[in-house]
Amino acid sequence: MAKWGEGDPRWIVEERADATNVNNWHWTERDATGWSSDKLKALVLGLTVENEEGSCEVTEVSKLEGEASINNRKGKLIFFYEWTLKATWTGKSKTGVLYKGEIEVPNLSDENGMEDLDISVSLNKDEPETPLTGLMRTKGADKIRQALGSYVGFLKTEFTQGMILPSANGMAKIQTSSQSKATHDRTTISSGNSAAPVNTGVKIPTCKFSLKEMFQTSPADLYRVFLHQEMVQAFTHAPAMVDGDKGGRFRLLDGNVIGEFTELVADEKIVMKWRYNNWPCEHYATITMSFMDRSSETELKVDYRGVPDNEEERTKEGWKRYYFQAIKQTFGYGAQLY
Structure with missing residues (x-):
């Protein structure tokens, strides 16, 4: 029998003020159904699109059935959600004629990615045919699809606050069930050399290059993904600090990436000082993101200046994986790579 004070620390409760679930060892569950219902309605209602034929708006959520929950076991978060949604859309032609139809989403769930989501759109039977359909x-x-992708992102950030409790040694890190391997990969790719950066006082050789990517969303929606802390936490699947104003600083990917926004042109351009934390002390690259409207898509061009020569490939791969691909998977902005 273990002596008093020498038991397994996972079961010691007297060191916690609330004396519960020390080190997040026990299974806990939080019902996210009510919160999710409100969030889904807020994200979908009022969505609008338009073209030369007229405009359409989602005017009512007529059916929303399902459930959602989050489970915490051994410091890992497991997400469950399953929803069926029906909504009404109203169209108005350029000549002022009104139309009504229905939207149905039968399979919003944690088992389906946003690219697998079924979204059916129909016109009411008594309505005449219209190009607005x-x-x-x-x-x-x-x-x-973008709105429902945002719901998933918010579920994994907004609603998880407080799910991972402080341990006896301080704050426990939030880690989802799909995140443990990603955290290892991110540490390998983003941290590289584990030694602390040193300031050698020597000018280092640097390079410049550009990347382009297409996203199935508007420039305005994509622009705000990079500046809103909740959205950054959603696509990086980790806590982040983001002050999305000019001169605001950011820290993400477990502190492996830090920087500052130096120029912001709404929906068009973001310029920032950006660095991996193991680069030579105080050395930053200048990164310029340009958002260009390409009809139903947005072309994002990213120019990199001042990246250390020996960090070029790691920086390219890091951006492709932890920015471009992660944003598409989280918010449903998938488009053809090129």
């Missing part, structure tokens, strides 16, 4: 089936469905 096609608008809703293309741009409208894209907007719905």
Whole structure:
């Protein structure tokens, strides 16, 4: 029998003020159904699209059935959600004629990625044919997919606050069930050399290059993904600090990436000082992101200046994986790579 004070620390409760679930060892569950219902309605209602034929708006959520919950076991978060959604859309032609139809999403769940989401759009039976139906089936469905992708991101950030309790040694890190391997990969790629950076006082050789990527969303929606702390936490799957104003600083990917926003042009351009934390002390690259409207998509061009020569490939791969791919997977902005 273990002596008093020498037991397994996972079961010691007297060191915790609330004396519960020390080190997050026990299974805990939080019901996210009510919160999710409100969030889904808020994200979907009022969505609008338009073209030369007219405009359409989601005016009512007529059915929303399902459930959502988050489980914490041994410091890992497991997400469950399953929803069926029906909504009404209203169209208005350039000549002022009104139309009504229905949107149905039968399979929003943790088992399906946003690219696998079924979104059906129909026109009410008593309505005459209109090109606005096609608008809703293309741009409208894209907007719905983006909104539902945002819900998943917010579920993993907003609603998880407090799910991981402080341990006897301080604050426990939030880690989802799908995150443990990603954390290892991110540490390998982003941290590289584990030695602390040193200031050698020697000018280091640097390089410049550019990357381009297409996203199925508007420039405005993509622009705000980089500046809102909740959205950054959603696509990086980790706590982050982001002050999305000019001169504001950011820290993400477990502190492996830090920087400062030096220029912001709404929906068009973001310029920032950016660095991995193991680069030579106080050395930053200058990164310029340009957002260009390409009809139903946004082209993002990223120019990199001042990246250390020996960090070029790691920086490219890091951005492709932890920015571009992660944003598409989290918010449903997938588009063809090139």
